[in-house]
Amino acid sequence: MALIEFDQKKERDIVLIGRVTLDFNPNEINRTLDKVETFSMYLGGSPGNIAVGVNRLGKKVGFIGCVSDDQFGDFVLNYFESRGIDTSQMVRAKNGERIGLTFTEIKSPTESSILMYRDRVADLEIAPEDIDEEYIAGSKILLISGVALSKSPSREACLLALQYAKKHGTKVIFDADYRPYSWRSDKDICVYYSLVARFADVIIGSRDEIDLIEGLPVLANDVPDHEIAEKYIENGAKIVIIKHGKKGSIGYTADKHAYKVESYHIKLLKSFGGGDAYASAFIYGLLEGWSVPDSLQHATAHAAMVVASHSCSNAMQTAEQIEAFMQEHKEEKVITELDWEAKL
Numbered sequence: 001m002a003l004i005e006f007d008q009k010k011e012r013d014i015v016l017i018g019r020v021t022l023d024f025n026p027n028e029i030n031r032t033l034d035k036v037e038t039f040s041m042y043l044g045g046s047p048g049n050i051a052v053g054v055n056r057l058g059k060k061v062g063f064i065g066c067v068s069d070d071q072f073g074d075f076v077l078n079y080f081e082s083r084g085i086d087t088s089q090m091v092r093a094k095n096g097e098r099i100g101l102t103f104t105e106i107k108s109p110t111e112s113s114i115l116m117y118r119d120r121v122a123d124l125e126i127a128p129e130d131i132d133e134e135y136i137a138g139s140k141i142l143l144i145s146g147v148a149l150s151k152s153p154s155r156e157a158c159l160l161a162l163q164y165a166k167k168h169g170t171k172v173i174f175d176a177d178y179r180p181y182s183w184r185s186d187k188d189i190c191v192y193y194s195l196v197a198r199f200a201d202v203i204i205g206s207r208d209e210i211d212l213i214e215g216l217p218v219l220a221n222d223v224p225d226h227e228i229a230e231k232y233i234e235n236g237a238k239i240v241i242i243k244h245g246k247k248g249s250i251g252y253t254a255d256k257h258a259y260k261v262e263s264y265h266i267k268l269l270k271s272f273g274g275g276d277a278y279a280s281a282f283i284y285g286l287l288e289g290w291s292v293p294d295s296l297q298h299a300t301a302h303a304a305m306v307v308a309s310h311s312c313s314n315a316m317q318t319a320e321q322i323e324a325f326m327q328e329h330k331e332e333k334v335i336t337e338l339d340w341e342a343k344l
C-alpha cells in the first residue's frame with residue numbers, strides 16, 4: 001500500500017495556492033547583473049513553476065492565485081490556459097497591484113542570486129472570498145507555498161483552503177519556499193509556517209527553512225534532522241523532505257525509513273529552479289502511487305535537467321524525458337537508504 005492514498009474520485013490531481021510571477025533570466029550569463037544587457041521572460045514563482053511541472057508530467061492541475069490586471073496578467077493566464085492548467089480560480093488585482101518580477105543573476109553555474117520586485121504585489125491579494133470549498137474538495141492535493149502566508153489577505157486565503165482540505169480529505173503539501181521579501185519578522189514566519197506544517201501530509205523544505213518553521217535558528221543547529229522529522233510525523237505528516245543544497249536531501253517517511261538523495265552529475269547552467277522541478281516530479285510519483293525512493297529518484301533527475309537549462313517553467317520535462325535521462329545516467333546511484341539517525 002502506498003504511504004499516501006489519494007481519493008481517486010476527486011477529479012483534479014492538484015491545486016496550488018500562491019504566486020505566479022515573471023522571471024527575467026539574463027541572456028548573457030556568467031557575469032553580474034550590472035553587466036547584463038538582455039533578459040528572457042518566463043513564467044515564474046515557485047508554485048507557478050511547480051504547477052507547470054506537474055502539468056507537463058500529464059496531471060490535472062488547477063491554480064488559485066491573483067495576477068495583475070494588465071498585459072503581464074494576460075501573459076500568465078494565457079500561458080496556463082494554453083497548457084491546460086485550470087485558471088477558473090485565478091483572479092485579477094483590483095487596485096492596481098502589479099505582478100511580481102524576479103531578475104535572476106547567473107554569476108557562474110554555482111553562484112546565482114535573485115532580485116525580486118514585490119512592492120504591492122498582486123499575488124498577495126488572493127483573499128478568503130476567492131476560495132471555493134468545492135474546488136478544494138475536488139482536488140487530490142492542495143499545495144501551499146510559504147510566501148503566500150506572509151501577508152493578509154493571502155495568508156487567510158491559505159488557511160481557509162487548508163481548513164477545506166482537511167475537511168474533505170484533500171492531502172496537503174507544504175512547500176516552505178522561504179523568500180526574505182514580504183515577511184514582517186522571523187516570529188511571524190514561525191507562527192504561520194508551524195501552523196501549516198502541523199496539518200501537512202508532506203513537508204518540503206531546506207534545513208534553513210525548517211529552522212524557520214521551528215523558530216529556533218540558533219538552537220536548531222543542534223537538533224538533528226531526524227528529530228525534526230519525527231516531530232512532524234507524530235503530528236500526522238507522512239513524508240518530510242529536508243534539503244541540504246549541494247550535500248543532497250533526506251526523505252523521512254512515517255513508516256520509519258530515511259532515504260538519502262544525491263544529485264545527478266550534469267553540466268550545471270544555473271543554481272535555481274531545481275527545487276521546483278524536484279517538487280513537481282516528486283508529486284507526480286506520489287500521484288502515480290510509486291514508492292518514496294522511486295519518487296525521489298525522479299525528483300532529483302528532473303531537478304538536474306532543469307538546473308542544466310536556462311529557464312525554470314519552460315524547462316520542465318515530460319515523464320518520458322525524465323525516464324530517458326535516468327536511463328542515460330543509470331550508473332549513478334542517487335538514492336540510498338540511511339539509518340534513521342544518520343546525518344548527511
Ligand SMILES: Nc1ncnc2c1ncn2[C@@H]1O[C@H](COP(=O)(O)OP(=O)(O)O)[C@@H](O)[C@H]1O
Pocket residue numbers: 206243244245246248249262263264265266268271272273274275276278299300301303304307
Ligand atoms: N549542481 C547540481 N547538479 C545536479 N542537481 C542539482 C544541482 N544543484 C541542485 N540540484 C538539484 O536541485 C535540487 C534542489 O536544489 P536546492 O538548491 O537544494 O533547492 P532550491 O532550488 O529549492 O533552493 C537538489 O536537491 C538537486 O536534486
Ligand SMILES: O=C(O)C[C@@H](O)[C@H](O)C(=O)COP(=O)(O)O
Pocket residue numbers: 021022023043044045046047049102114271272273274275276277312
Ligand atoms: O520563486 C520565485 O518567485 C522565483 C522563481 O521563479 C525563480 O526562478 C526561482 O528562484 C526558482 O526557485 P527554486 O526552484 O526554489 O530554486
